[in-house]
Amino acid sequence: MFSVAFRSSSLSFGTRKYRDISAVDVVQIFKSVAGFDWMTRKSDVIRRVSNLRDELHRSLRTHRDLKSKKSEKDFIDKTRIKAAAGAGGRGAFSFVPVRRIPDGGDGGPGGSVLLRATSDVRSLAGIAFLQRASDGINGGSQRRQGRSGSPRVVLVPLGTTVSVEQQSGAVAEGDGRGAEVLADLSREGDEVVVARGGDGGMGNARLASRGIWGSAQGMARAKGAAGESRTVVLELKSIADVGLVGLPNAGKSTMLRSISAATPKVGSFPFTTLRPHLGVVCFPDGRRATVADIPGIIRGAHENRGLGHEFLRHIERTSVLVYVVDATLEHEPGGRGGPLPPLEQLMLLQEELGRYDRSLLAKPSLVAANKLDAAAPIHRGAVERLRSGAGLPVFEVSGLTGEGLHALLDAVWQSLPPDRP
Numbered sequence: 001m002f003s004v005a006f007r008s009s010s011l012s013f014g015t016r017k018y019r020d021i022s023a024v025d026v027v028q029i030f031k032s033v034a035g036f037d038w039m040t041r042k043s044d045v046i047r048r049v050s051n052l053r054d055e056l057h058r059s060l061r062t063h064r065d066l067k068s069k070k071s072e073k074d075f076i077d078k079t080r081i082k083a084a085a086g087a088g089g090r091g092a093f094s095f096v097p098v099r100r101i102p103d104g105g106d107g108g109p110g111g112s113v114l115l116r117a118t119s120d121v122r123s124l125a126g127i128a129f130l131q132r133a134s135d136g137i138n139g140g141s142q143r144r145q146g147r148s149g150s151p152r153v154v155l156v157p158l159g160t161t162v163s164v165e166q167q168s169g170a171v172a173e174g175d176g177r178g179a180e181v182l183a184d185l186s187r188e189g190d191e192v193v194v195a196r197g198g199d200g201g202m203g204n205a206r207l208a209s210r211g212i213w214g215s216a217q218g219m220a221r222a223k224g225a226a227g228e229s230r231t232v233v234l235e236l237k238s239i240a241d242v243g244l245v246g247l248p249n250a251g252k253s254t255m256l257r258s259i260s261a262a263t264p265k266v267g268s269f270p271f272t273t274l275r276p277h278l279g280v281v282c283f284p285d286g287r288r289a290t291v292a293d294i295p296g297i298i299r300g301a302h303e304n305r306g307l308g309h310e311f312l313r314h315i316e317r318t319s320v321l322v323y324v325v326d327a328t329l330e331h332e333p334g335g336r337g338g339p340l341p342p343l344e345q346l347m348l349l350q351e352e353l354g355r356y357d358r359s360l361l362a363k364p365s366l367v368a369a370n371k372l373d374a375a376a377p378i379h380r381g382a383v384e385r386l387r388s389g390a391g392l393p394v395f396e397v398s399g400l401t402g403e404g405l406h407a408l409l410d411a412v413w414q415s416l417p418p419d420r421p
C-alpha cells in the first residue's frame with residue numbers, strides 16, 4: 001500500500017515544479033494513505049492520493065500568489081487551459097446468485113472541470129495547462145451505483161473572463177473578442193463548468209428493466225460516456241481603479257512615477273512603455289487607489305494598429321480614465337500630420353476608445369494637460385481651447401515637477417465609485 005502511495009506521490013511531487021513541498025506535506029499524504037487497509041481498492045487509493053495532490057497544488061498556488069508581490073507582469077494576464085472532464089463509470093453486469101436476476105448497478109458520472117473565482121488568487125500565473133477531473137467509478141453488484149468522479153475546481157482571480165478557443169487553435173484577434181465568451185467571473189464564488197463529466201453507464205439491472213439488455217443499444221448504454229474536453233482561454237482584465245490614457249510620449253509613465261512608487265521606464269521617444277504598469281497611489285489619509293499606465297495609443301489602435309487593442313482591453317475595467325495630453329504640442333505651421341494640439345489629442349484618444357467600445361466614453365473621465373513646467377505662454381491658447389472644447393474637467397499639471405497633481409488626484413478620488421473595496 002505504501003509503495004502505491006509512494007509511487008504516486010513521488011511521481012507527482014518529485015518534479016522540479018513542486019520541489020517546494022515540505023516534509024510535513026509528504027507526511028500528511030502518507031498518514032492519510034496509511035488509513036487504508038489491504039482490501040482497499042487500488043482505484044480508491046489513487047483517487048484519495050490524487051485529491052490530496054490537488055489540494056496541495058491548490059494551497060501551494062494560493063500561497064505562492066499571496067507571497068508574490070503584485071507586479072506589473074500580473075497585469076497582462078491571459079492563459080489557456082485544457083479542461084478534460086472525467087468519463088462516466090461502466091454499468092455493472094452481475095446477477096443475484098442462483099436466481100439469475102440482473103442486479104448490476106450504474107456507473108458513477110465523471111467529474112466536471114469548473115472554474116471558481118476567488119479573491120485569494122491574484123493572477124492567472126501558475127495555473128497548469130491540463131486540468132483533468134477524475135473518472136466515475138464503475139457500478140457494482142447488488143445495484144450498487146459507482147461513485148461520481150471528483151470534480152476539478154480551478155481557482156481563478158476575480159475578473160477572469162473565460163472564452164472558448166477558436167477551431168483553428170488561435171484565439172480571436174487580440175483579446176478574444178469575437179470568441180464565444182462562456183463566463184465572466186467577477187464576483188466571489190462565481191463558477192462555470194467548462195467541461196462536463198460523462199454520464200455513468202447503466203448496469204444490467206436498469207438495462208433489463210428498460211428491456212434493452214442484450215441489444216446493441218443496451219451494450220452502448222452500459223459504457224460510461226466520455227467526459228467533455230475543450231481548451232478555453234482565461235483572461236484577466238480588471239485591476240486598476242484608474243487608467244492613464246494618452247498618445248505616446250504624453251508623459252503617462254512620468255506621472256505614474258510621481259504619484260506612486262512604481263518605476264515604469266521613461267523615455268523621450270514614443271512607445272517607451274510596451275505593457276501596462278501598475279502603481280498604488282496612497283493619499284495622506286490612508287486612502288489608496290491603483291493606477292495603470294497604459295502604453296501609448298495611436299490613430300487606428302482600435303483596429304489593432306500600433307501596440308493595438310491588446311491594451312485597450314485593460315481600460316475596459318478601470319473605473320476612471322485620466323486622459324493625459326501633452327500641453328506643449330502645437331500644429332507645425334503648414335505641417336501635415338505631426339504633433340497634435342491638446343484638444344485634438346483628446347479627440348483622437350476618445351475616437352479610438354469609442355470605436356473600440358463606446359461604453360468606455362461613459363466612464364468618469366478627467367483630462368490632465370501635462371508638461372505645464374515646459375509650456376510657454378504661446379501654449380496658453382491651446383490649453384484654453386482644450387478647456388472649452390473638452391467637455392470634461394481639465395487639470396493643468398506637470399508629471400515631472402508634481403505641480404497640480406494634488407488637485408488632479410483629489411478629483412480622481414471623487415470620481416471613484418463609493419462602493420469600491
Ligand SMILES: Nc1nc2c(ncn2[C@@H]2O[C@H](COP(=O)(O)OP(=O)(O)OP(=O)(O)O)[C@@H](O)[C@H]2O)c(=O)[nH]1
Binds near residue numbers: 246251265268269400
Ligand atoms: N518637461 C516635462 N517633460 C515631461 C513631463 N512628463 C514627461 N516628460 C518627458 O516626456 C517624455 C516622455 O515621457 P514618458 O513618461 O515616457 O511618456 P509616456 O506617455 O509614458 O510615453 P510612452 O510610454 O511612449 O507612451 C520624457 O522625455 C519625459 O521626460 C513633464 O511634466 N514635463
Ligand SMILES: [Mg+2]
Binds near residue numbers: 272273293
Ligand atoms: Mg510610458
